[in-house]
Amino acid sequence: MNIQPNEEYIISLLKKLLDTPSPSGYTREVMEIVREEADNLGFPVEWNAKGGAIITLKGEDADNTIALSAHVDTLGAMVRSVTNQGTLRITSVGGFMMNSIENEYCQIHTRNGKIYTGTILSAHPSVHVYADARTFERRESNMEVRIDELVESKEDVLELGIGVGDFISFDARAVVTPSGYVKSRHLDDKASVAALFGLLESCRREQWTPKHNVKLLISNYEEVGHGAAYIPADIREMIAVDMGAIGDDLSCKETDVSICAKDSSGPYDYDMTNRLIELAHQLEIPHAVDIYPQYGSDASAALKGGSNIRAALVGPGVHASHAMERTHKQSVLNTSRLLAAYILT
Structure with missing residues (x-):
C-alpha cells in the first residue's frame, strides 16, 4: 500500500x-x-x-x-557558572562545535519557571577591542551568554533567579521556503x-x-x-x-x-x-x-x-x-x- x-x-x-x-x-x-x-x-x-x-x-x-x-x-546547554561580570559560562548538552552556536540567540530556563533571553558569544567578541578576536579559540571555556537584562555582576544575575544547572536552549529559527526546504536547528x-x-x-x-x-x-x-x-x-x-x-x-x-x-x-x-x-x-x-x-x-x-x-x-x-x-x-x-x-x- x-x-x-x-x-x-x-x-x-x-x-x-x-x-x-x-x-x-x-x-x-x-x-x-x-x-x-x-x-x-x-x-x-x-x-x-x-x-x-x-x-x-x-x-x-x-x-x-x-x-x-x-x-x-x-542539543543545548546548561549554566556552568555565573561570572563576576554578569555573564554565564556554559556546559554542553549533546555534541556540537562551539563555532556553530557563536552569536546565536538563546533562552535561559530557570528552575523557578522564568525564561530570560540572551546571546551566546565568544569571550572576545569584538574585533575593535580584542586583537585576537578572529583567532581566539572557540571552545566551551571561552564561550559565554550575554543576558538581556540590566546585570553587571554575579549578584545581579542571581537576583534574577538564574543559577548553575539552568537549561539554555538555542533559537531554532525555523523557516519553510517556497521551494520546499525546511531550514532550522x-x-x-x-x-x-x-x-x-x-x-x-x-x-x-x-x-x-x-x-x-x-x-x-x-x-x-x-x-x-x-x-x-x-x-x-x-x-x-x-x-x-x-x-x-x-x-x-x-x-x-x-x-x-x-x-x-x-x-x-x-x-x-x-x-x-x-x-x-x-x-x-x-x-x-x-x-x-x-x-x-x-x-x-x-x-x-x-x-x-x-x-x-x-x-x-x-x-x-x-x-x-x-x-x-x-x-x-x-x-x-x-x-x-x-x-x-x-x-x-
Missing part, C-alpha cells in the same frame, strides 16, 4: 516542534505537544520512567511488535518525529491496519546517548528514524530518504535493511544507502542496553547536522511513506 502523507499536517507539526525548546533533560513542554497530538488522533500515550512516550498501533498479528523510534530532545530529530506523526495521521484518516503491532517510541535523551536504552520487552524489530547525514564520501541528499547500513555501533540488520531498500525501489522513493562512522542512534542505545532485537536505521537527509541544518519536505514525507510500507507488509 502506497500511503499519501498529509503534507500540511506534517510540516505544520514540524514547525511547532521546532519552535518549542527541548534540550535533553528539559523536554516536558515538547512531550506535552506529543501527547496532545497523539490524543487528537485517537492514540493513547504511555510513558516510560524518564518521560519518553510510547504510542501503540494495534496490528493484524498481535504476536509480533515492531518499534519505530524518533527523538524529540535536541534541531531537524535532528524533530523532522523524524513529524514523519512518524504523519504515519499516525494517515493511519487514522485512511483507516489502515499494520501487519504487526507497532509501537512508536518518542525518546527524550537520545542526544546524550541513552534515549532508547530501555524499550518494551515485546519488541522484536526496531527501526530508528533519525536524520541522514550529508557530506564527503556520502550519497545522501536533502531530498532523499537515508538508509544507513552501518554506523559507529556496527552494521544494522541485513534483512531489514534489504527490505527497506526494496520498498524504496518499489515506491520510487529517492533514497541513498550510506555508512555513518561518527553516528549513533536510538537503536544503537537499545542494542547496547541488551535488547534482544533486530534493528535498522532510516530518516530524512539533513545537511550540516548539529549546526544550522536543512532538509527538504519531500524527504520527510517520503520517510513516512517508506515506514508505512514497511509496517503494512
Whole structure:
C-alpha cells in the first residue's frame, strides 16, 4: 500500500516542534505537544520512567511488535557558572562545535519557571577591542551568554533567579521556503518525529491496519546517548528514524530518504535493511544507502542496553547536522511513506 502523507499536517507539526525548546533533560513542554497530538488522533500515550512516550498501533498479528523510534530532545546547554561580570559560562548538552552556536540567540530556563533571553558569544567578541578576536579559540571555556537584562555582576544575575544547572536552549529559527526546504536547528530529530506523526495521521484518516503491532517510541535523551536504552520487552524489530547525514564520501541528499547500513555501533540488520531498500525501489522513493562512522542512534542505545532485537536505521537527509541544518519536505514525507510500507507488509 502506497500511503499519501498529509503534507500540511506534517510540516505544520514540524514547525511547532521546532519552535518549542527541548534540550535533553528539559523536554516536558515538547512531550506535552506529543501527547496532545497523539490524543487528537485517537492514540493513547504511555510513558516510560524518564518521560519518553510510547504510542501503540494495534496490528493484524498481535504476536509480533515492531518499534519505530524518533527523538524529540535536541542539543543545548546548561549554566556552568555565573561570572563576576554578569555573564554565564556554559556546559554542553549533546555534541556540537562551539563555532556553530557563536552569536546565536538563546533562552535561559530557570528552575523557578522564568525564561530570560540572551546571546551566546565568544569571550572576545569584538574585533575593535580584542586583537585576537578572529583567532581566539572557540571552545566551551571561552564561550559565554550575554543576558538581556540590566546585570553587571554575579549578584545581579542571581537576583534574577538564574543559577548553575539552568537549561539554555538555542533559537531554532525555523523557516519553510517556497521551494520546499525546511531550514532550522534541531531537524535532528524533530523532522523524524513529524514523519512518524504523519504515519499516525494517515493511519487514522485512511483507516489502515499494520501487519504487526507497532509501537512508536518518542525518546527524550537520545542526544546524550541513552534515549532508547530501555524499550518494551515485546519488541522484536526496531527501526530508528533519525536524520541522514550529508557530506564527503556520502550519497545522501536533502531530498532523499537515508538508509544507513552501518554506523559507529556496527552494521544494522541485513534483512531489514534489504527490505527497506526494496520498498524504496518499489515506491520510487529517492533514497541513498550510506555508512555513518561518527553516528549513533536510538537503536544503537537499545542494542547496547541488551535488547534482544533486530534493528535498522532510516530518516530524512539533513545537511550540516548539529549546526544550522536543512532538509527538504519531500524527504520527510517520503520517510513516512517508506515506514508505512514497511509496517503494512
